[in-house]
Amino acid sequence: MLGITHLRHISLITPNFDEQVNFYEKVWGLDRVNVSDDNIAYFRGAGPEHHILSLRKGDKCGLHHIAFGMVDKNAVDRAAEILHSKGVHIVEEPGYLDEAGGGYGLRFVDPENRVIELSAWVEVQTSIWTNKNVDPVKLNHVVMNTKDLDMIVEFYTDVLGFKVTDWSEHQMSFLRCNRKHHSIAFNQDVHASVNHIAYEVDSVDELMRGISNVRKAGLNELWGPGRHGPGNNIFCYFQDLGGFVMEYTCYLETIEDEAEWRARVWKRVPHLMDQWGIAGPPKPEARKAMGGEADIGWVDTSVNVR
Numbered sequence: 001m002l003g004i005t006h007l008r009h010i011s012l013i014t015p016n017f018d019e020q021v022n023f024y025e026k027v028w029g030l031d032r033v034n035v036s037d038d039n040i041a042y043f044r045g046a047g048p049e050h051h052i053l054s055l056r057k058g059d060k061c062g063l064h065h066i067a068f069g070m071v072d073k074n075a076v077d078r079a080a081e082i083l084h085s086k087g088v089h090i091v092e093e094p095g096y097l098d099e100a101g102g103g104y105g106l107r108f109v110d111p112e113n114r115v116i117e118l119s120a121w122v123e124v125q126t127s128i129w130t131n132k133n134v135d136p137v138k139l140n141h142v143v144m145n146t147k148d149l150d151m152i153v154e155f156y157t158d159v160l161g162f163k164v165t166d167w168s169e170h171q172m173s174f175l176r177c178n179r180k181h182h183s184i185a186f187n188q189d190v191h192a193s194v195n196h197i198a199y200e201v202d203s204v205d206e207l208m209r210g211i212s213n214v215r216k217a218g219l220n221e222l223w224g225p226g227r228h229g230p231g232n233n234i235f236c237y238f239q240d241l242g243g244f245v246m247e248y249t250c251y252l253e254t255i256e257d258e259a260e261w262r263a264r265v266w267k268r269v270p271h272l273m274d275q276w277g278i279a280g281p282p283k284p285e286a287r288k289a290m291g292g293e294a295d296i297g298w299v300d301t302s303v304n305v306r
Contacts, residue, residue, distance in 0.1 A: 001161035002079045007139050007183040008067040008119065009051050010197055013058035014242040020055055023241050027217040029134040029210060035100045042100045046135040048124040050101030061243050062295045063194050065107060065115035066142060068177065072120045073104045079118050080106050086159050089301050091115065111155050112146060112192040113297030134210040140200035140249050141182050145189035145291060149173060152186050164263045165255065166230045171268060174230055181231040181253040193292035196237060196245035203250055204234055210248045211236050223286040226279030229272030239289045
């Protein structure tokens with residue numbers, strides 16, 4: 001077991017940099033972290049994590065990396081030993097990170113060339129949170145599309161130590177690294193890509209205010225509001241100006257007794273996709289948006305990069 005503690009942040013590559021920066025700061029409810037860099041923007045939530053989203057200028061949309069937390073430097077070093085022993089390609093060996101927030105960490109690529117960061121000792125936010133009418137607290141979960149669901153689930157469980165909480169038939173697998181129902185999930189598709197990114201708010205009232213804010217900015221809901229079966233969380237999905245799908249969510253299920261938990265298999269029927277019966281299953285345009293475009297990753301695995 002690698003000892004991953006929680007989901008920290010996601011970093012996205014986008015050609016629509018300025019438009020997305022404005023959206024996440026002015027509409028979605030995140031605070032931009034004061035970092036002087038014309039090519040990268042960092043955003044924090046109302047929680048203590050230094051940042052939960054970063055946007056990087058690029059020629060096309062894609063994933064730059066997903067970051068997970070670890071307890072300390074020793075845990076990161078031990079993770080590197082385990083990953084090396086299992087033949088995992090590490091693209092940044094353990095060391096002090098040069099991105100905003102610092103910390104000590106490493107980066108490796110998973111079998112579909114996603115870059116994953118494991119980090120500890122990252123700076124925490126202690127400044128006063130800007131008072132908004134919707135306060136995304138943290139990154140709740142990310143969902144990735146995969147070409148091979150069984151293969152990727154085996155890697156994340158056997159190599160990284162995640163546990164399968166639930167299945168949505170043999171279409172999706174929900175994986176946890178702590179007591180929350182899932183921090184990452186995988187959806188079977190024709191290619192690897194970002195499916196969606198979920199931001200946690202404290203209550204259904206804030207979620208509804210968030211919907212109002214996005215509507216006022218001229219964007220309609222892609223799917224929701226509703227309440228999922230797997231995870232039991234309230235949701236509402238939108239598509240940002242770069243094409244990424246993002247979600248407001250709250251009340252995600254907590255696993256009370258890990259020793260007794262057994263993964264469930266949920267049928268993919270409308271009343272379990274949305275228990276309220278308001279949103280129903282996602283429409284074709286929502287599924288298309290969540291499918292995204294094929295993302296082969298930015299790392300050349302034939303060489304080490306720093």
